[in-house]
Amino acid sequence: MPRPILATVHSDALRHNLSRARHFAPDARVWAVVKANAYGHGIERCFDALRAADGFALLDLAEAERLRALDWRGPIHLLEGVFEPRDLELCSRLHLWHTVHCTEQIDWLAAHKTQVPHRVFLKLNSGMNRLGFTPAAFRSAWARLNALPQVDEISLMTHFSDADGARGIAHQVAAFEEATADLPGERTLCNSAAILRHAKHALRGSASLSADWVREGIALYGSAPDFPEKRVTDWDLQPAMTLSSRIIGTQSLQRGDTVGYGSAFTADGPMRIGVVACGYADGYPRHAPTGTPVLVNGVRTRVIGRVSMDMLTVDLSGVDTAGIGSEVVLWGRAGSGEVLPIDEVASSAGTISYELMCAVAPRVPFGAP
Ligand SMILES: *Cc1c(COP(=O)(O)O)cnc(C)c1O
Numbered sequence: 001m002p003r004p005i006l007a008t009v010h011s012d013a014l015r016h017n018l019s020r021a022r023h024f025a026p027d028a029r030v031w032a033v034v035k036a037n038a039y040g041h042g043i044e045r046c047f048d049a050l051r052a053a054d055g056f057a058l059l060d061l062a063e064a065e066r067l068r069a070l071d072w073r074g075p076i077h078l079l080e081g082v083f084e085p086r087d088l089e090l091c092s093r094l095h096l097w098h099t100v101h102c103t104e105q106i107d108w109l110a111a112h113k114t115q116v117p118h119r120v121f122l123k124l125n126s127g128m129n130r131l132g133f134t135p136a137a138f139r140s141a142w143a144r145l146n147a148l149p150q151v152d153e154i155s156l157m158t159h160f161s162d163a164d165g166a167r168g169i170a171h172q173v174a175a176f177e178e179a180t181a182d183l184p185g186e187r188t189l190c191n192s193a194a195i196l197r198h199a200k201h202a203l204r205g206s207a208s209l210s211a212d213w214v215r216e217g218i219a220l221y222g223s224a225p226d227f228p229e230k231r232v233t234d235w236d237l238q239p240a241m242t243l244s245s246r247i248i249g250t251q252s253l254q255r256g257d258t259v260g261y262g263s264a265f266t267a268d269g270p271m272r273i274g275v276v277a278c279g280y281a282d283g284y285p286r287h288a289p290t291g292t293p294v295l296v297n298g299v300r301t302r303v304i305g306r307v308s309m310d311m312l313t314v315d316l317s318g319v320d321t322a323g324i325g326s327e328v329v330l331w332g333r334a335g336s337g338e339v340l341p342i343d344e345v346a347s348s349a350g351t352i353s354y355e356l357m358c359a360v361a362p363r364v365p366f367g368a369p
Contacts, residue, residue, distance in 0.1 A: 004246035004277050007366045009041050010333065013222050013238035014049035020236060021216045025190065025199040029054035031077060033191075033217035034063070040357040041221060041241055042366060043067065050220070055097075057215050061090055068094050077121065077188075079215075080131065081105050088112040099123050099157060101131040106141065109150045117152035120145060121188060126175040128161040135179040142183055155186040155213075163194035164226040187212045192219035193226055196235055223353035227343035239339060241357060242332025243284075243364070246325050247296070249275035250316065259313050260305035265290050272316040276328045279310040283359040284330055285349035288312075292348040295329040296322045298336030331356070 021030050032053035033039075038046045043063060047070050050056070055075030056067055061083075064076050081099035082088055085108040091098055092114040100106060101123040109118065122142055125132030133141045145151050158176045160169045176189070190199055195214050222239035224230045232239070253259070253267040274296060280286040284307055292303040296319045305313050316322050327335055331342040342353040349356075 002365065004248070005282055005364055006244050007360055007364050008242040008244065008332070008368070009045045009366060010238070010240050010242070011046075011049035013240045014046055014220060015052070017220045017222055017237050017240065018050060018053060018216075021192075021195055021214065021219065024195050025214045028190075028199070028212045028214045031055050031057040031075075031188070031213055031215045032220060033057045033079075033215050034067075035059050035079065035217070036358045037063065039217065039221050039354065040360045044070065045366060046240075047072070054213070061087055061096075064094060064096050065090070081120075081123075082108065084108075085111065088114070088118075091118060092116045097121065097155075099131070100141070100145065101125075101133065103141070106144050106148075109145070110148055112150050114150055117150055119153045119155070120151055121155045121157040122185075124156065124158040124176055124179050126158040126160075126172040126179070128159050128172070130159070132158065135175055138179045139183070153185065155188060156180045156183060157188045160189070160191060160194050163191055163198060169194055169198050188215060190214040190216075191225070192216050195219065196224075196230075197226065218354055221353075221357060223341070223343050223357075227341075227353070228347060232339075232341045232343065239332045239342060241342070241360075242334075243278070243282075243330040243360065244332065244334075245276050245278040245328045245330065247274040247314075247322060247328060248277045248311075248324065250323060251275070258305075261308060262306055265305035265313075273304060274314045274316050274319075274322055274326070274328070276312050276314055276330075277310065278312055278328070278330055279308050281309045281361060282364050283356070283361040284312065285346075285351060285356060285359075287351070288345065288349040293340055293344050295327075295334045295338055295340050297326050298329075298334040298338040300338070300340070 030053050032050040034056050035058040057077040059080040076096050078098040097119040099121045123132040163169050218225050222237045224232045251273050253271050255269050257267045259265040278284050286307045290304045299319045301315050304315050331340050331345045346353045346356050
């Protein structure tokens with residue numbers, strides 16, 4: 001028997017979460033963001049459930065090729081655009097739409113020989129200070145692109161830094177509106193946090209922002225981008241991934257007994273613990289401290305002691321039915337239907353759900369639900 005660890009992708013949850021994006025941004029078309037191999041879920045595994053999206057957004061050209069190999073003929077958006085001039089050949093051949101965020105990318109387009117004019121997304125740096133033209137440089141970039149025979153349609157794009165937090169998006173929306181005022185073309189805005197928290201305002205508040213594209217990533221996969229202020233249940237999102245394993249050993253401890261490397265946990269009385277076949281070499285965060293939630297036989301309990309490479313230990317107090325072979329859910333959905341949101345595990349380990357999803361190790365097999 002293989003080691004019992006397993007990752008499962010729930011197509012029903014992906015479909016449901018996509019429908020939630022449509023609920024929050026009813027007038028917009030939805031990009032399913034599938035970068036980083038669909039946030040660790042696997043593009044091929046998610047494709048059927050997400051093909052109801054209006055397009056797929058990602059940034060790795062090899063991932064774009066995989067989508068075309070799945071016979072996806074709809075829009076694909078390269079969120080970071082091309083990395084070197086010859087990438088434009090692939091864009092021509094596979095009809096990839098691409099972001100233009102710097103002058104060099106315009107130079108490359110101007111030198112590109114193609115029969116197929118490209119659709120590009122001109123990106124404004126509206127305050128994030130990652131990719132994009134400053135408001136002062138935006139119009140001349142637009143004018144240069146607009147004069148190129150290589151360019152067919154220019155859409156306008158920006159990215160929000162604080163959609164999940166107190167600062168919000170108003171200042172960036174204002175910068176975007178000012179820089180793009182009376183420029184033609186579709187607008188693409190909004191990551192998950194902006195879709196859930198601000199889309200109705202952002203897309204309805206101003207006529208120029210209506211009927212747009214939004215870019216949904218993390219919410220598709222069933223995580224609340226603004227945890228812990230909001231939880232997946234508040235947004236009615238469902239976990240798209242379950243990471244599960246089994247108990248492969250148990251120990252009975254007495255008061256004063258310690259557990260694992262560094263003796264990081266000490267029992268303060270008699271207790272039973274379970275040893276789970278999951279460790280940091282599977283992508284479980286090593287920094288998850290004692291108290292990180294876990295489900296054993298669908299019952300919520302906690303990780304104790306230090307996470308090691310191949311194993312971690314859990315408290316079996318109150319889970320009397322548990323023994324060798326019992327189901328352990330590290331995050332996601334238990335057989336009983338109980339859910340452990342990945343956000344809670346990530347937060348306990350001092351990180352975010354994105355990192356955990358993307359870090360599931362290659363040695364973890366994916367199975368059908
Ligand atoms: C990753 C990404 C998104 C999606 O962000 P989520 O927070 O996962 O919804 C949207 N837009 C851009 C440009 C991105 O890089």
